Amino acid sequence: MKNLPTSKPAILAPAGNKASFLAAVAAGADAVYCGMKQFSARMAAQNFSLAELASLAELARSKGVSVYIAFNTVIKPAELNDAAAMLLQLKESVKPDALIVQDLAMIELARRVKINSELHLSTLANVSFAKALKCVANLQNVSRVVLPRELSVDEIKAMAAACPAGIGLEVFIHGALCYGISGRCYWSSYMGGKSGLRGRCVQPCRRRYRSGDTEKRFFSCRDLSLDVLAKVLLSIPEIKAWKIEGRKKGPHYVYYTVSAYKMLRDHGHEPDKKKAALEMLSLALGRVSTHYGFLPQRPQIPIQADDHTGSGRLMGYLQGPKERPFLITREALLPGDVLRVGYEDDAWHIVKRLNRHVPAKGRWVIKMDARKHKVKGTPVFLIDRQEPELKELLAALESEMQTMAESNQRVVDVPLRLPRFRGKAPAPFELRVFRTPAAGGGTAATGVWLSKKALHSCNDPLAAGVWWWLPPVIWPADEDEQAGLVEIAVKKRARNFVLNAPWQVALLPKGRNMNLWSGPFCNITSGLSVSALKSLGFSGAVVSPELGEQDFLDLPGQSSLPLGIVLFGNWPLCVSRTLSEQMDLDTPFVSPRGEHAWVAKHGSEYWTYPNWVLDTTMKREILLRAGYRCFIHLMEPVPKSVTMKKRPGLWNWRMGMR
Numbered sequence: 001m002k003n004l005p006t007s008k009p010a011i012l013a014p015a016g017n018k019a020s021f022l023a024a025v026a027a028g029a030d031a032v033y034c035g036m037k038q039f040s041a042r043m044a045a046q047n048f049s050l051a052e053l054a055s056l057a058e059l060a061r062s063k064g065v066s067v068y069i070a071f072n073t074v075i076k077p078a079e080l081n082d083a084a085a086m087l088l089q090l091k092e093s094v095k096p097d098a099l100i101v102q103d104l105a106m107i108e109l110a111r112r113v114k115i116n117s118e119l120h121l122s123t124l125a126n127v128s129f130a131k132a133l134k135c136v137a138n139l140q141n142v143s144r145v146v147l148p149r150e151l152s153v154d155e156i157k158a159m160a161a162a163c164p165a166g167i168g169l170e171v172f173i174h175g176a177l178c179y180g181i182s183g184r185c186y187w188s189s190y191m192g193g194k195s196g197l198r199g200r201c202v203q204p205c206r207r208r209y210r211s212g213d214t215e216k217r218f219f220s221c222r223d224l225s226l227d228v229l230a231k232v233l234l235s236i237p238e239i240k241a242w243k244i245e246g247r248k249k250g251p252h253y254v255y256y257t258v259s260a261y262k263m264l265r266d267h268g269h270e271p272d273k274k275k276a277a278l279e280m281l282s283l284a285l286g287r288v289s290t291h292y293g294f295l296p297q298r299p300q301i302p303i304q305a306d307d308h309t310g311s312g313r314l315m316g317y318l319q320g321p322k323e324r325p326f327l328i329t330r331e332a333l334l335p336g337d338v339l340r341v342g343y344e345d346d347a348w349h350i351v352k353r354l355n356r357h358v359p360a361k362g363r364w365v366i367k368m369d370a371r372k373h374k375v376k377g378t379p380v381f382l383i384d385r386q387e388p389e390l391k392e393l394l395a396a397l398e399s400e401m402q403t404m405a406e407s408n409q410r411v412v413d414v415p416l417r418l419p420r421f422r423g424k425a426p427a428p429f430e431l432r433v434f435r436t437p438a439a440g441g442g443t444a445a446t447g448v449w450l451s452k453k454a455l456h457s458c459n460d461p462l463a464a465g466v467w468w469w470l471p472p473v474i475w476p477a478d479e480d481e482q483a484g485l486v487e488i489a490v491k492k493r494a495r496n497f498v499l500n501a502p503w504q505v506a507l508l509p510k511g512r513n514m515n516l517w518s519g520p521f522c523n524i525t526s527g528l529s530v531s532a533l534k535s536l537g538f539s540g541a542v543v544s545p546e547l548g549e550q551d552f553l554d555l556p557g558q559s560s561l562p563l564g565i566v567l568f569g570n571w572p573l574c575v576s577r578t579l580s581e582q583m584d585l586d587t588p589f590v591s592p593r594g595e596h597a598w599v600a601k602h603g604s605e606y607w608t609y610p611n612w613v614l615d616t617t618m619k620r621e622i623l624l625r626a627g628y629r630c631f632i633h634l635m636e637p638v639p640k641s642v643t644m645k646k647r648p649g650l651w652n653w654r655m656g657m658r
Contacts, residue, residue, distance in 0.1 A: 007234065008265060009242050012068070012170065013258045016047060016247035019386075019394055021056050023251035024065075026393040027258035031066035033100060035247065036090075039073050039083060040199050054093040055401045062400075066097040070247075072122040073198045074103045074525040074544065076657065077554035084109050091115045100146070101125075102183070102197070104139075104502065105528035111140055120144040120170065124197065126183040126472075129479040130162035132503030135536070137164040144240060146170040148182055149224055150577045151476070152296040153232055158476040160238035168240035173230050174257050174281075175245020176311075177221035177292065177302050179205040180574030181605070184472050184521060187573040189546050190610065191595070193655045197523055197546065200658055204591070205574075206309070207345045211582075211589040216305035218583045224302075225289035227281055230261065231268045249285075250338075250384035251394060256284040285313045285382055293577070303580040310343045312381030318366070325375045326365045331382075333358040338384035341366060345592075351383070425562055425629055426540075432633045433469055433569070435602070437462065447498065447632070449602070450485050455492070463492035470507070471603055472500040472521035472575055478604065483507045498542070505536055515539050520566050520632070525551065525657075527558020534560050542632065545571060545614060548656030556627030565623060569634025571614040571651075572607045573597060579606045586639035598642050611642055615649030 013024035015034040024032045034056075037047045048056070057067045069090060075083050087109055090096055096117045099110060102124040110119060119139075121127055123146040127136055136142055147159060149172045160169060178185060180196075187204045189195035194202050205219035224245070226233075233239050242265070244257050260280035267273035281289075288307055293299040308314055315333070318325045318341070333339075333354055342349030350368065358364045368375065386394075432438070433447035436454050447467040448454045458466065468489050474482050486497070486507050495514050499505060500521035508514060517540040518524055518533050530541050542564040543555055556563055579599060583589070588596045588611065596611040616623075620631060638644060 009239050011258055011262050012241040012243045013254055014244055014246040019251040020254045022394045022397045023255040024258055025060055025063055025397055027255045028262055029065060029258045031068055033068040033070055035070040040070050050089055050093055057094045059401050068098040068100055069096040070100045071106055072100050072102040072124055074523055075105045076551050077526050077558055080526060080528060084113055087113045087115055103529055104532035105526045107139055108528045108532060118143045122146055123148055123182040126501050127503055129474045129476050130158050131479055131506040133162050133167055134164055135503045135506045137167050144168045144170055149177060150293060152293045154296050155476040160236045163238040169238050170241040170243050171233060171239055172245055173226045173242045175224055177224050179219040179221055180576050181473050185574035190573055193652045193658045195546055195657050207592055209589045209591055217309055218305050218580045220309040221302040222290040223287040224292055226294055227278060229291060229294055230264055252385045253284050255390055256280045287311060301578055305580050305582045308379055310381050312340060312383035315380045315382050318375055318378040322375045325368055326363050327380050328361060328363055329358055332360045336386055337382055340381045340383050342378050428624055428629050430631050431467055432635055434635050455488055460492045463494050467496040467498055468494055469498045470500055470504050502536055518542060520545050530559045530561050546652055546657045548652045553626045562629045564630030564632055565628050567631040568615050568617050569613055570609050570636035572609050574608050576606045588642050598639060612645045612647045613649050614651055
């Protein structure tokens with residue numbers, strides 16, 4: 001990376017295609033992050049072949065720009081060798097400055113292929129509280145953590161204050177917001193196998209839902225834009241990069257956002273430069289923006305259900321007769337502009353490229369089939385633009401690129417021998433998990449979500465036998481309370497804990513004989529990630545419930561720890577830190593396809609549940625023979641207003657996790 005003053009964070013730009021990559025370089029980005037056609041958490045982006053990426057990386061290096069490769073999906077058991085082969089090819093042809101990873105297996109693969117790149121933990125890894133950073137510091141070659149978008153500036157400062165030597169932080173400053181907490185959203189996967197953890201999210205949160213008599217976009221977030229507030233981050237030396245989201249965006253967006261934040265970073269104290277930067281951001285073709293929770297004293301709910309929240313810049317609404325609809329455009333349109341008529345989730349929406357100039361308040365007549373498309377009142381968005389000046393900049397940079405020969409991905413025999421479980425396997429057991437201890441309990445072991453209420457309702461003998469479940473996300477403001485609850489449980493002689501992020505081991509007292517299992521929110525999908533858990537002190541692992549049949553059956557053969565699986569229960573579509581003011585808790589809402597769900601609040605998070613259960617009980621014997629030992633039943637309270645529906649609850653068992 002070019003030599004920046006130590007007090008200045010790098011501007012990290014997104015690139016999902018060649019034009020956007022060149023736009024980042026042209027705008028003066030300090031680093032560019034991009035993905036391959038495999039193993040990238042933005043598979044909907046065009047992404048890059050090895051040869052194309054090698055050429056771009058060489059050009060970037062000649063300009064002093066670093067290149068980060070997003071290798072940030074979870075890896076399934078059968079993909080480990082392919083992932084190792086891809087890493088070797090990247091090492092030889094691209095030589096990335098850093099790899100952005102989510103899966104613990106990738107850290108081990110990077111070690112085995114001896115890649116020299118830094119390792120950055122993706123926001124999908126959910127390193128969300130300060131004590132977690134000490135755990136991260138023990139991971140080989142990990143030098144940076146990408147923080148969740150949900151953090152306030154005070155929480156970011158708390159994370160920075162806890163940063164061990166050798167660990168830097170990366171903060172999102174601009175771009176799309178997910179409704180679900182990163183790494184804690186399964187909505188897309190639940191509705192068709194396309195997993196956000198695999199980069200294939202179909203964005204169900206952007207759709208219209210019906211609650212009562214109202215149909216609105218109750219979960220569609222505005223875009224994050226810290227704009228002038230980003231200057232506050234300049235006083236935190238542990239922040240090494242300002243990250244712009246947008247690997248599905250075009251070169252116009254990349255050029256304008258990079259230019260704006262570079263100006264705010266370097267000249268934000270100058271009123272004219274600040275004004276120019278804000279003007280650039282207003283032209284970047286994003287959604288309506290929000291600061292979200294960045295200012296704790298003035299937090300903003302990022303969901304305004306009445307917003308249009310379509311990607312792109314709103315140019316106006318269709319008018320006129322069905323046979324000849326037209327747009328009176330709010331701003332001038334240029335030849336080559338790309339416009340979308342309708343929202344992305346409208347099945348009938350169309351994308352048009354303009355072939356002429358249209359002045360502000362000019363009329364653009366649109367050819368549409370009124371029988372297929374809604375016309376009057378339909379919004380029209382400008383979604384991409386390449387001004388002549390920008391085209392010239394990109395063409396000049398492209399002329400400097402050296403064309404690299406395309407190389408076929410080699411099948412590489414990287415030694416991937418995995419240590420098998422050698423200890424005495426526990427007898428198979430059922431674990432029923434409740435919000436508060438259940439009366440009786442039957443013959444099954446009892447799990448309870450750790451809370452003050454649950455602990456106070458347990459006497460010492462009962463608490464000692466309970467499997468205490470930690471929440472799927474812990475924020476900096478919550479970690480002392482969670483550590484205190486763990487301490488109380490330990491004083492009650494508890495020793496069984498289920499941790500729903502690997503970093504939660506930092507909250508457990510050292511030197512105690514603990515039985516620690518990773519929970520299903522750890523998103524464990526391969527034997528290598530299980531091996532990493534073992535090195536962190538875990539005794540067992542609950543695998544990701546997103547997997548398909550073959551993955552479930554393959555995993556025990558790779559595992560160095562006893563395995564558990566969620567066999568039955570209320571699994572959430574997602575967990576979020578926010579909720580629209582127009583969405584009622586514990587009240588059913590309906591999707592465009594007629595699926596019912598509800599939102600419940602647990603702790604400070606909002607959990608969205610479908611009105612049917614995950615149910616693979618009929619597969620128990622198959623899973624038992626494969627080697628699973630712990631069979632989990634998640635027993636969540638269901639509101640009286642919700643009617644549970646009987647439907648197959650196999651999730652991705654048949655179709656697989658895509």
